[in-house]
Amino acid sequence: MNRKIIHIDMDAFYASVEQRDDPSLRGKPVAVGGSSDRGVVAAASYEARKYGVRSAMSSKVAARKCPALIFVKPRFEVYKYVSEQIRGIFAEFTPLIEPLSLDEAYLDVTENLKKMRSATLIAQEIKQRIVETTQLTASAGVSYNKFLAKLASDFRKPNGIYVIGPDEGEAFVANLTVNKFHGIGKVTAEKMNQLGIQTGMDLKSKTEFFLRTHFGKMGSYYYNIARGIDQRPVEADRIRKSVGSENTFDRDLETLAEMEGGLLPLIEDVWKWCTRTQIYGRTATLKIKFNDFQMITRSQSAFLPIREKALFEKIIFELLNKNFPTDKPVRLLGVSIHNLEVTHPTEGQQLTLNF
Template identity: 55%
Template sequence: MIAVTRKIIHVDMDAFFASVEQRDNPSLRGRPVAVGHAAARGVVAAASYEARQFGVRSALPSVTALRRCPDLVFVPPRFEVYRDVSRQVHEVFSRYTDLIQPLSLDEAYLDVTVNKRRIETAWLTAKEIRAAILAETGLTASAGISYNKFLAKLASDHRKPNGQFAVTPDMGAAWVETIPVSRFHGVGPVTAQKMKRLGIETGADLRAKSMEFLQAHFGSSAEWYHAIARGEDERPVNPNRVRKSSGSETTFDRDLTEPSEIEAGVLRMADDVWRWCEARQTFGRTVTVKVKYGDFQQITRSRSQPGPLATSEALNRLALDLIRSVLPTPKGIRLVGVTVSNFSELQTEPESELPMFAQAAA
């Protein structure tokens, strides 16, 4: 049997949240825009390309973002609008393939090895998809095309914004060697720093390390790092990936010590999570409350029930029990979060359908 080379496209919307805001408000076009809140404890959820020129990025504290770019315009997030646009984009995807694996509202893998429109190449398929997205949403997208998911995702960032790049089977392994490991999907900032201390800064450096070396320093992740350093990734595009949890968190505009204020914050986050669960009729057995103190120490408290939490009152009651287990607090609390997991019904929403967005509490 002859092995079929897969054709994988990773589509990534360009500065998605910020681009939607610039599309809907012409006065924001060409200006540095951050989606988020300018409050002292606010966090940037997304930044336009004009803002990125000043070093403004998602997850950056708002005060730091304003320091880097004094002309930065903050726009409050409109998640319902972003979801609606995301649905439009995914409808475009569905015209070309049923093998779609969403990663978040603004990106997805598509397996177009056999595409519905019988377009000859993945390159032309990606080009047509991007053109359709632009025509129907007014927004641009970038695409990476390759024979596996790892390389396709890496490639989609190579010609941003509004571009596409292909990594073919004959160039994959050599191309990976030229890329900094800090850009590798699955290598976070902490791991990248650890690799740097071990003399690993590029794909070539990673490839030069033996499996024994990688196992000694990275444990169960060794096989993954060994494979991607050679441009190898056998993971299929999985349209039925099951979401494992849903959560929401908020950063207060000041450190809180008053129990009633902290509990109110927890209840707001529980309400956010409940709306997601109710809308999808997906209910979990486990509730986790996250607490981050003013000194950035972080703790969690979890509890599981015999059956799924089927009412908002049950979720609220359990979330309050968990937060009360750390009250009164010995020090100020800057952030709280609530997560529900151990779902009773399988469902296939993308894992980042409702991204945890740290924002200043009103």
């Protein structure tokens, strides 16, 4: 039996929330992010995208592309609240929900709580409920697997819905350029182009052996998606592998005291997430980007999950000290914790570190 998968993707989510909450921003080019030369665009409204402004673009470049661009500081607590409202709507239809981020998720509605036979009607109803609840719009892709549902949701943005039926998947993929494929990044697409693979049809013409030779085990995945095949299930209980926080500073940091001060709010941000979710990790990681854009990461692991903020902070500061002094100023710092486990503190438990 063909599965019925929906991919829901909110339209310019962060920017749309800001335009909803501040009517003076509606219809204007908006970028969520810092406006300084060191700032980065986290999200751009559709009005800003017309000028070529995109997420992850430096604020300096974005302002040059769109002189009328309005920068708004991000309000992540608001975005998380709205995201929870949207997840609540999803849960009215199915328990099989795989969130990808705050603004997008896969839903398996093959068997659903509403006993509806049409996944397209479910997607339409979800979109309507999102508008009623949040005053925001979403785009939906409907298909028989995750890969195609994701492609479909991009096909009618914004506020659209597109369906790829079981007998349409292979032909749909054949006509797309590989750089439009979800899961094929810029570097991989360039490598494929060098091998004469420009479209899905080109990809399908290659043997699985050829693709595995050039792309390793991912070659089998590429072989299948070129034929509209994707057997990955919607993983409702998927646990994230890491949580982190980073900051690009308005000016370069040159002293150890400045760097430690810059790390404190990042450590606090990560630890708030750990205590709220009761999910802790065994590996602490420090990320440093210097002013010449060289980047290093350093990690240290414990035998058991790190359950105390003081210990997490101590590890991060030790990792920093091992790489200081440096003759290069620092433009970005980041901290993260990996190898996450759902756990609860055990009174009096001692942790031993691996060095």
